[in-house]
Amino acid sequence: MSQNLSTVHTPELLAEVAALPALPGVYRYFDAEGGVLYVGKARNLKKRVTSYFQKNHGGTRIGHMVSKIARMETTVVRSEAEALLLENNLIKALNPKYNILFRDDKSYPYLKLTGTSTAQAEGPPAQVFPRIAYYRGAVEKKHRYFGPYPSAWAVKDTILLLQKVFKLRTCEDTVFNNRTRPCLLYQIKRCSAPCVGHVSAEQYALDTANAERFLQGQAQDILTELEKKMLAHADKLEFEQAAELRNQMAALSKVLHQQSMEIGGDKDVDILAVKVQGGKACVNLAMVRGGRHLGDRAYFPTHVENATDAATLDLEIEEAGTGEGTPARPQPGGKSLEALVLEAFIAQHYIDVPVPPTLVCSEPVDKALIDALAAQAGSRVTALHQPHEQRRIWLEMAQKNAGLQLARLLAEQGSQQARTRALAEALDLSLDNLDALRIECFDISHTAGESTQASCVVFHGHKMVNSEYRRYNIEGITPGDDYAAMRQVLTRRYTRLAEAARNGDARLPDLVLVDGGKGQVSMAREVFSELGLDLGLIAGVEKGEGRKVGLEELVFADGRDKAYLGRDSAALMLIAQIRDEAHRFAITGMRAKRAKVRVGGSKLEDIPGIGPKRRASLLQRFGGIRGIASASAEDIAMVDGISKDLAEEIYRALH
Structure with missing residues (x-):
């Protein structure tokens, strides 16, 4: 066992791990409160479980889980197949935190055909003439069930098809036993009215059998048999019976055509x-x-x-x-x-x-x-x-x-809340009030050291809060020194905030993200140490290998190992969203400042007596800062609100 893990887990637990047999089985990990962390299966219990406690899993989720293991249970089985089935039964029953879990909160609907296929014609009328019905619940042997169906709509649509083609009844037995005349379904040709004797028991039994065969995928066989019977009736000049079969064939053919799918040999x-x-x-x-x-x-x-x-x-x-050293799987990449x-x-x-x-x-x-x-x-x-x-x-x-x-x-709205929860769980932040979780993210932007700006964006209440964004003009540093820029913006941001937080007049963020790796995080650590703030608040978003999106890692200021959240992680998705917004906000501010400097706009605004209205009037008259610089002092003095003395001051400032 590694020294690090041996200090986390009790000697009793480590001894239990060492004593496991090299047999197939299922293992369960529990935390100190008795909650189930993980359920797994193993071809070799000893080898599988030992690997969890021997390796250093760093800042991964698996390392976080292993650090929480306080107790373990194992069950030895006869084969890997038994282990697999037991594992998933336990997953559904125990709801472990580190297993993929599918919740099936609804049972599947079925189509029910009442009575058994051996029902005798001498039985009660309701048994002689079975009904088709929608059903959800426990299956009973005295009835026939078809399905399961993916939705109630699929069952009801199938019932409608059976009504149109085979005219089976759908009414309850109490209604069926007390009818004295046909109902509306008979009038619209969706029921053969067995309740009042409009169809014989033999013919209804044949229709029921054909309906069963249809549900089993034998529709083409039914069509062939109906066609033979229709021709036989026609040869005997029994045109009414032949017409009935023709109509049934037409209805069945229409149903098959409406499916618009060639199923080939597939049935289930x-x-x-x-x-x-x-x-x-x-x-x-x-x-x-x-x-x-x-x-x-x-x-x-x-x-x-x-x-x-x-x-x-x-x-x-x-x-x-x-x-024995034999590869267990052919795919090397997992x-x-x-x-x-x-x-x-x-x-x-x-x-x-x-x-x-x-x-x-x-x-x-x-x-x-x-x-x-x-x-x-x-x-x-x-x-x-x-x-x-x-x-x-x-x-x-x-x-x-x-x-x-x-x-x-x-x-959906809940997906953003799920991302917030995922990030809080991944970084061990408080889960008591996720609506109050506040994250601030900083980024530095410049072009070859020119017009350096820092941005601070805020995530609060499961969304980006634009009204609380701030930009900071960075001055007095060596051009291009991102570390000094980060130090300056964090100092300016948190000096007064830290003092206000100590007096109970302000609230510090739950997480401070900086766009960068160890260097930027070290600057943040220095600032927070000087201000007496918790280093656990700081995390740097470091680019992954090849600077590819989805491979970013988190670097922590308090000495924790790097954490890789996973390409498809909701937590990483939220961090990327916040980081990208900080980058966008810094870039747009830097470009605006650079453009203003390059056209001389800052010189115009720095002239005493030139406010927004006079600046707008000058720019409107001359079409821009270059036009103002090309004008004489007399031309400038002709603009409304500009005196002769102010015009001369503007001319001197621009030349």
Whole structure:
């Protein structure tokens, strides 16, 4: 164990880690308050868990989590597949802070066909003539269920189709048993009125069986059989019966045409697409059941950012190889965050929902996960990553919908609050009143040392507060010395503010960001030390490798390790937003000042007696500062409000 970690964790915990067996299992980490931090699975418990306590994880989220571990529980299982299923059952039950978690707050709706397929014609009327209905809840064996469907709309639309084609009843049994004449649905040809004997039990049973086959994707077979029966009735000159079958065929054909999708051999397929952006993720699940595309449903996981480092560490251990030195995964680069989110969804979602034979996925999925699902379902399951033809069209549609749903989420008001919370959690800031969290950010701007300006922008109440922005003209320094400029602006900003804060008349910011790395942070540390302010308030935003956006790291003045928040981190997204606004504000101020200096505007304003009105009159008359400089003192004196003596003063100042 490293000396650093051994001082954080108790000897009992470290001894428990050292005594773990080299067997597959599931481990749980708890903090001092008993809260669940992380649930993970391992092919080799000893190797996996030990890696958390042996390595120095620096200022990453995983390091933050490891420092909080106070207690651990493990469960040994027989195989990695069992470990995977147990892991995701525990994730759904325990809601750990550092796992990707999908909440399924609603059960799926089903289409219910009452009675069993072996119902006898001699039974009660309600059982002889089954009804179709929308259903959500526990499944009962005495009825038949089709689904699940992604939405209530999809179920109700399917019921409407079955009414139009097969004319099955939808009324409650109490209504059915007490009818004396047909209802409106019979009049509009959406029910065959079994309640008053307008259809025989045999014919209704045939329509019910065809409806079941339609739901199972056998629509073309039904059309072929109906066509044969229609021709047989026509040969026997039974034109009324032939016309009824013709109308049913026409309705069924219209339904199939309206689907406007060539399904090929697919009957039951789930299409899964994932999109990650700004620390948020969306998994879009589209369902094909019985050959019909039933629509889609969006899922938004929690704890995406916290789970990234832990999952990455787990992958590194797996890729390092098994105990025999065999590589555990072929891909050396690990998995993308999108793949991690998608695998978490698949593992958690299909615990309670039947898995279809085919999954079409936007990201490659671990074969061990699919094998575990197949073993649990007792049937073969295939996952496709790069589909062709119709499956590719379905996947592209799901990907587009995932992007749209995620964009909608990020556009909502709560997304900015989520970014604030993510930043507060990442930097251990107070979470008691996020609305009051105040961040000030500083940037220096100049062109080759000319017209140096510093900007201070303010983030408060989950938004940038333009009215509190400030610019500072930096003077008395060596041109181009950004460190001296930063020292000057921080001193000017916080000298009086620190004194007012000590007297209870002002409030210091919760975080002070400076655009720069160690050098700028060291200047800020000197200023804050001189003023007696908390060094923990300071963080520098250092450019990442190659100065690429998304690779920035945070440098702290109080000696903490650098922190990398992650390319798709909501916390980094907020920091980048504040930093970019400080840069924009500094650039615009510097350019305005530079332009004013270069055209001589400052000389005009420095002349005693020249205020805004007289300056405006002069510029309007001569078209600019160059025009004023070209004019004689007599010409200048002809401007309203300019006396002869003042005109001569202006002439001397400009020459």
